[in-house]
Amino acid sequence: MSELASETEVVLRLTDVVKTFPGVRALDGVQLEVRAGEVHCLLGQNGAGKSTLIKVLAGVHQADAGEITWCGEPFAPASPQAAMRSGIATIYQELDLVDDLSVAENAFLGHEPSRFGITRRRAAANRTASILARLGHPEIPARRLVRQLPAAGKQIVSMARALSHDAKLIVMDEPSAVLAHDEVENLFRIIRELTANGIAVIYISHRLAELREIGDRITVLKDGRTTAANLPARTTPTRELVSRMTGRTIEYVFPPRAEKPAAEPILVVDGLSREGEFTDASLTVAPGEIVGIAGLVGSGRSELLETIFGARKADTGTVTLDGRRITGVGAAVASGMGMAPEERKSQALLLDEPVYKNMTLASFSGFARAGFTDLRNERAAATRTADTLELRPRDVDRPIRTLSGGNQQKVVVGRWLLGDVRLLLLDEPTRGVDVGARAELYQVIHDLAAGGVGVLLVSSEVPEVLGLADRVLVMREGRVVHQAPAGELDEDTVLDLVMAGSLLEGNPA
Amino acid sequence: LLTACTSNTPATDAQVKTDTSGNANAAAGKKVVIGFSAPAADHGWIAAITNNAKAQAAQYSDVELRLVEAGSDAAAQRAALATLIGQKPDVLVMLPHDGKELDATALEAMRAGIPVVNLDRAFPSQAAYRLQLKGDNYGMGLAAGHYIGEQLKAKGATTPIIGEIPGIDSLELTQQRSAGFAAALAEYGFKVANRRPAEFTADSGQAAATALLQALPKMDALWNHDDDQGIGVLAAVKQANRSEFFMVGGAGSKTAIDTITKDDTVLKATVTYSPSMASSAISLARLIGQGKGLSDLVELQVPKDITLASETITKDNAAKYAKLGF
Amino acid sequence: MITETALPEVRERKRVRLDEGVVRNLGLVGVLAILMIIGAVTRPELYGDATWVKNNIFTILQQASAIGVVTVGMTFVLIGGGVDLSVGAIIALAGVWSTTLATQSYGPLGMVFTALVVGVVVGLINGVLISYGKLVPFIATLAMLVAARGLAAQISGKQTQISADATINGIATTKILGIPLLVLILAAVVVAGWVLLNRTTFGRRTVAVGGNPEAARLAGINVKRHTVLLYALSGLCCGIGAIMLTSQATSAQAAMANLYELDAIAAAIIGGTLLSGGRGTIVGALFGVLVFSTITNLFAINNLSTEAQNMVKGGIIVAAVLIQQFRYRSITQLFKR
Amino acid sequence: MITETALPEVRERKRVRLDEGVVRNLGLVGVLAILMIIGAVTRPELYGDATWVKNNIFTILQQASAIGVVTVGMTFVLIGGGVDLSVGAIIALAGVWSTTLATQSYGPLGMVFTALVVGVVVGLINGVLISYGKLVPFIATLAMLVAARGLAAQISGKQTQISADATINGIATTKILGIPLLVLILAAVVVAGWVLLNRTTFGRRTVAVGGNPEAARLAGINVKRHTVLLYALSGLCCGIGAIMLTSQATSAQAAMANLYELDAIAAAIIGGTLLSGGRGTIVGALFGVLVFSTITNLFAINNLSTEAQNMVKGGIIVAAVLIQQFRYRSITQLFKR
Numbered sequence A: 001m002s003e004l005a006s007e008t009e010v011v012l013r014l015t016d017v018v019k020t021f022p023g024v025r026a027l028d029g030v031q032l033e034v035r036a037g038e039v040h041c042l043l044g045q046n047g048a049g050k051s052t053l054i055k056v057l058a059g060v061h062q063a064d065a066g067e068i069t070w071c072g073e074p075f076a077p078a079s080p081q082a083a084m085r086s087g088i089a090t091i092y093q094e095l096d097l098v099d100d101l102s103v104a105e106n107a108f109l110g111h112e113p114s115r116f117g118i119t120r121r122r123a124a125a126n127r128t129a130s131i132l133a134r135l136g137h138p139e140i141p142a143r144r145l146v147r148q149l150p151a152a153g154k155q156i157v158s159m160a161r162a163l164s165h166d167a168k169l170i171v172m173d174e175p176s177a178v179l180a181h182d183e184v185e186n187l188f189r190i191i192r193e194l195t196a197n198g199i200a201v202i203y204i205s206h207r208l209a210e211l212r213e214i215g216d217r218i219t220v221l222k223d224g225r226t227t228a229a230n231l232p233a234r235t236t237p238t239r240e241l242v243s244r245m246t247g248r249t250i251e252y253v254f255p256p257r258a259e260k261p262a263a264e265p266i267l268v269v270d271g272l273s274r275e276g277e278f279t280d281a282s283l284t285v286a287p288g289e290i291v292g293i294a295g296l297v298g299s300g301r302s303e304l305l306e307t308i309f310g311a312r313k314a315d316t317g318t319v320t321l322d323g324r325r326i327t328g329v330g331a332a333v334a335s336g337m338g339m340a341p342e343e344r345k346s347q348a349l350l351l352d353e354p355v356y357k358n359m360t361l362a363s364f365s366g367f368a369r370a371g372f373t374d375l376r377n378e379r380a381a382a383t384r385t386a387d388t389l390e391l392r393p394r395d396v397d398r399p400i401r402t403l404s405g406g407n408q409q410k411v412v413v414g415r416w417l418l419g420d421v422r423l424l425l426l427d428e429p430t431r432g433v434d435v436g437a438r439a440e441l442y443q444v445i446h447d448l449a450a451g452g453v454g455v456l457l458v459s460s461e462v463p464e465v466l467g468l469a470d471r472v473l474v475m476r477e478g479r480v481v482h483q484a485p486a487g488e489l490d491e492d493t494v495l496d497l498v499m500a501g502s503l504l505e506g507n508p509a
Numbered sequence B: 001l002l003t004a005c006t007s008n009t010p011a012t013d014a015q016v017k018t019d020t021s022g023n024a025n026a027a028a029g030k031k032v033v034i035g036f037s038a039p040a041a042d043h044g045w046i047a048a049i050t051n052n053a054k055a056q057a058a059q060y061s062d063v064e065l066r067l068v069e070a071g072s073d074a075a076a077q078r079a080a081l082a083t084l085i086g087q088k089p090d091v092l093v094m095l096p097h098d099g100k101e102l103d104a105t106a107l108e109a110m111r112a113g114i115p116v117v118n119l120d121r122a123f124p125s126q127a128a129y130r131l132q133l134k135g136d137n138y139g140m141g142l143a144a145g146h147y148i149g150e151q152l153k154a155k156g157a158t159t160p161i162i163g164e165i166p167g168i169d170s171l172e173l174t175q176q177r178s179a180g181f182a183a184a185l186a187e188y189g190f191k192v193a194n195r196r197p198a199e200f201t202a203d204s205g206q207a208a209a210t211a212l213l214q215a216l217p218k219m220d221a222l223w224n225h226d227d228d229q230g231i232g233v234l235a236a237v238k239q240a241n242r243s244e245f246f247m248v249g250g251a252g253s254k255t256a257i258d259t260i261t262k263d264d265t266v267l268k269a270t271v272t273y274s275p276s277m278a279s280s281a282i283s284l285a286r287l288i289g290q291g292k293g294l295s296d297l298v299e300l301q302v303p304k305d306i307t308l309a310s311e312t313i314t315k316d317n318a319a320k321y322a323k324l325g326f
Numbered sequence C, D: 001m002i003t004e005t006a007l008p009e010v011r012e013r014k015r016v017r018l019d020e021g022v023v024r025n026l027g028l029v030g031v032l033a034i035l036m037i038i039g040a041v042t043r044p045e046l047y048g049d050a051t052w053v054k055n056n057i058f059t060i061l062q063q064a065s066a067i068g069v070v071t072v073g074m075t076f077v078l079i080g081g082g083v084d085l086s087v088g089a090i091i092a093l094a095g096v097w098s099t100t101l102a103t104q105s106y107g108p109l110g111m112v113f114t115a116l117v118v119g120v121v122v123g124l125i126n127g128v129l130i131s132y133g134k135l136v137p138f139i140a141t142l143a144m145l146v147a148a149r150g151l152a153a154q155i156s157g158k159q160t161q162i163s164a165d166a167t168i169n170g171i172a173t174t175k176i177l178g179i180p181l182l183v184l185i186l187a188a189v190v191v192a193g194w195v196l197l198n199r200t201t202f203g204r205r206t207v208a209v210g211g212n213p214e215a216a217r218l219a220g221i222n223v224k225r226h227t228v229l230l231y232a233l234s235g236l237c238c239g240i241g242a243i244m245l246t247s248q249a250t251s252a253q254a255a256m257a258n259l260y261e262l263d264a265i266a267a268a269i270i271g272g273t274l275l276s277g278g279r280g281t282i283v284g285a286l287f288g289v290l291v292f293s294t295i296t297n298l299f300a301i302n303n304l305s306t307e308a309q310n311m312v313k314g315g316i317i318v319a320a321v322l323i324q325q326f327r328y329r330s331i332t333q334l335f336k337r
């Protein structure tokens, strides 16, 4: 298709587009050229300006300078509605759904089929159902409230909304971040369908492998500027992409594990169950050991982690840390457990507060004397952590809401580097994190383990689990179906286990 | 200082008519169920109304009082009355939150054959009540204005600075009092320099008085409509360290009468608006229920309108009024 | 996928979820029933009389009618993420304006028209201050509360204005097929509110605007304009409420409908509306209003003193909400097994 | 390559951000100044007298003192994501309880102690109902409002209870170094509140609990216990406020501190506190209270009628907030260039 695309007309062209926020030049001269029927990938570090760029296209933000032409005409959408009317539909990075509306109502929000203001609910439901079927998800009921859907389901609804418009360009901002492996395949099938019909797609992801598979051309952004345009997606060497993004070369490898972890476990989970979420989970983590949990979205890993942390009450089973029963979050944190939860905005961040206060959220009382906080010390410690994590920008006084998603994620992990943490639970720690930062995070996790901290890691990226962990547990339908040292597993085996394959069935943990 | 109603012991000494010797009407008669409704008491005067009604009813072996206190506005009172009327009392004594707003309800009761005794705040429709028993709000303002006018004239003041602290300003009775006050002052060529309403409570009285004193660095006289809020007004006067003026109160509470007697504050007089009218209303409602008249009158039935006179209590006559204070 | 494993659970959840609203309302029906039973037990002689009971129910409904209409408007504002503290003041202003001698000279239609227009216009001003002036709803409508009551006092000269219009006053006494007209008006507003919320684009957008304003904006909804309309709607309900109250009181006054804002918000919340927006039901709001109105009735027939009333009322409110929660939890529990 | 350009901008941004709170408060100072100037222009003969002006400022502060203390407590509750509608009722209950004859017989310390204990205990009950009973704060504290006023009426027999204690009454008349004791108490509470919010772990938890309760919980903060403490703190402030008001009025009564809840919430919001929690300032709250108290003063010295007062007051509130916003926007605008 890439040959085909290279011959088609240019539908969208951005020249020297600039967008500033108070104090930040998020876009500082962007060039972009998108052709009909192509998948044009945007690549860039966290905070490079990708989301800002697409929000300018979507009419959410207005560019301060520069030129945009859309289908040959100058284009400056004043509102999201204007952009949609011109045929540009967007799937935003942050889910933009209304929890208390149904799937169909969300899909057609703002352009509901109606007669005299009365919504035609049947029509909306039918059209939604057919879009969902086209998306490969006929099982999602159009009249279900969106709040009842898991994260992956919500992502599907976001896509359904984009498809509900007659778009000529669909912009997708990290749509795969919350999707599992097979879901991503499904997404690609749909993208191919779209491009075959001449629809252009702008695709954003931090996973290079995805760009290779689905992309036609790549434009690289760095600090709000285009540093490379129209690179062939399949053939450009990784080294070149990374250096265009970061200005340096990164060895994208997992650091080798030197020592064998101690045998005596620090965390013992015994027969833990929660109705409808997971059943009879038992596991141990030793000091300095990294244990990975692989599984599909919806397999109950997050719930298991939250239950271990005491944030949910177990129906049966026990959790002990160093022989002490963990009954609630307070006890967990007090005895040295920390958790970086899955949904950073709703579960981890104080969006209006500065970075350093978010960083010290779990440890500020440790810095305090007789109940009085020690802001200087806190800031200093937070700044050090920001350095370790290569936070961008390094300024720890900025409200965290102005950081890009990946950088926010670093703060969430960094939070637990500040206290005396002895066991760290990480739920999708690299979701939305760029390649460079990812390597840094991996290093941080390794250093922690080397320092004797036990790590329990949930990730939907199998290579990550295999590369980081000493031992891997595979979960399916709420049960631990397999566990083995990472060295004894490969990607295919894990995928097979995860997907209810039968390779090692009957050989449980 | 701790006296009587405006005090810390729930009042037991209500204003009741007990001495009924030689009154033929005192003899027990046909049993009368009296429904009674007054707005929720948020200050001493209204509290005294309800207390008096209860105490007076307790004097009669042939009276059963059905008390329905209603919330803080006319709608709440209508709701309460609707259920009370549904219970068909023999007579209904009602101190409406606002006479005009409850006019329709009273008419309804009258149409349902229940005689209504209208207490204090008047119904506009003649057909809405059997007996109207009220204080004289305009007259109260007149009394206060005349007292102040006379005093200032005696002092030879020509353009005196006069302050006024009314009660809840949205009530019509407040408007009437202020109107009477202004009319009386006008007879002397005086007028009100500043008017800061309070809400019949002591803390609001303090706030209003503080503001007034600040606005009038020099003052000659002050009328405060309500002795309950007057406690706060006097506190504010003391806090501002002011004494160049004299003050007249309103309603006639025991505390106010005592203070006037002691004569150690700016409060020199108060004009009455007595909650004893509630006791009288119960007595008259009983007679209406039994079809009897007032024994001193020639007429066989209780008359239709009775308006109490507003009297002026000063140090000189305070002793006489001491037991009528609420 | 969103897979076979998740699905059965999902189905089960749906059943429970659909029940949530109903169960909550069932809880409130339960509370109402309990209140009625207490009434019957404490005053058996009254509850023994069927006519009295029928009358009493109409009385309760009638007393709930004006505040009920206002609560429907408030529910929309709350779902849309706002709050309207000025409802009582709007009623007063609309009531007073429509009962000036000048307005009364235009007859009942003129009075109704005036009340509605005043309500809508004040609501529009609220909405514009909030949407375009970027004032927090609490402050904007609080300022309006103060100002509108002031204007009402000005217009009425602080006098209670008598409505001399037999048609207007008749609204409170008319019955149609034995049902008081006021109750029918309440029913009509509730039905209209239900349809508007659940069956129109306006209603669905209200949920979006309150639940996730950013998402609503991204979906192309004009959030500001919609917000303005919500306050106008609340103002309209106040205008209707003003006529209903005026007819009941055969008069209007600057201090009327005092603290209706608190009552309406409380009723909406008890009925399951979120103060933070994005969720709420019209039927729940109606039940919330009825709970309050039934409590008042219960107190009245038992001659409770105001102070006892208040203490008990505080307790009943807490109990009502706890009963609701308890019922919801235990019923969900049942479904879970 | 391009990194160097970003850095200086980031620094600049920081400066602007630090200014946000200050600029908002500057806006309020501006509003206060404007109100004073209007006073001076309309009543030059008063403002010409320096002693009067000094006295007037103290009067304004003194009248702001009790509600100011309550607003500090309210600000904590609001930042913590709640709301306390019962503050006025708590003051009434604490005031009435501490002025019963029995309590007064224990002398001034007994009275102060009683007021504080009543305040804290009622606050604790609010907190427990909200945290552990899972009631929405609006409903729980509304129920408490009703119940506490009822209990206060019961205890006082609906009478105004006179405080015969010279020490208590003396609080309102005492000056220290020429400054009224009430003003000093307000200052002490504001300073303590500022330190508590900005310099202690308690304050940090408050912001976390209100800003994102789930994040706070997952960071190991005991959200429920903290919530209970916040309402207890608000209750404590009400206890202090009750003593201050009792001393000013030399009496207490069930209807005292009427509608303080609205005043306190409005002052806090005008001072920059979010009704939705997670953000707020103590100094802003103080300015919010002072704006209201200065408005009252301005009206008094100009002998404005109640109805005119109300209309103008509504307008001033709107204007005050707009001025604040305007200043903030335009100053940020300046920095942008």
Ligand SMILES: Nc1ncnc2c1ncn2[C@@H]1O[C@H](COP(=O)(O)OP(=O)(O)OP(=O)(O)O)[C@@H](O)[C@H]1O
Residues within 6 Å of the ligand: A021, A022, A024, A025, A026, A044, A045, A046, A047, A048, A049, A050, A051, A052, A053, A093, A393, A402, A403, A404, A405, A406, A407, A432, A434
């Ligand atoms: N509303 C805003 N106000 C201030 N700064 C903003 C705002 N939105 C984005 N920024 C800043 O603009 C820059 C670009 O952010 P953007 O979200 O576009 O990055 P991104 O490339 O999408 O990153 P990620 O891969 O982490 O999603 C960042 O420095 C970010 O902090």
Ligand SMILES: Nc1ncnc2c1ncn2[C@@H]1O[C@H](COP(=O)(O)OP(=O)(O)OP(=O)(O)O)[C@@H](O)[C@H]1O
Residues within 6 Å of the ligand: A148, A149, A150, A151, A152, A276, A277, A278, A295, A296, A297, A298, A299, A300, A301, A302, A303, A342, A458, A460, C006, C009, C010, C013
């Ligand atoms: N429609 C639904 N409504 C409510 N709960 C659901 C629904 N579908 C699935 N669930 C529950 O939610 C859980 C899935 O949540 P989630 O997707 O976070 O799982 P997970 O294993 O943590 O996956 P991931 O780590 O990718 O987040 C499952 O335990 C499932 O029981």
Ligand SMILES: O[C@@H]1[C@@H](O)[C@H](O)OC[C@H]1O
Residues within 6 Å of the ligand: B043, B045, B046, B120, B167, B173, B200, B225, B226, B227, B250, B251, B273
């Ligand atoms: O409430 C009013 C009272 O306080 C006043 O003094 O007299 C008349 C009453 O209606």
Ligand SMILES: [Mg+2]
Residues within 6 Å of the ligand: A050, A051, A052, A093, A173, A404, A405
């Ligand atoms: Mg992004």
Ligand SMILES: [Mg+2]
Residues within 6 Å of the ligand: A298, A301, A302, A303, A342, A427
């Ligand atoms: Mg998960």
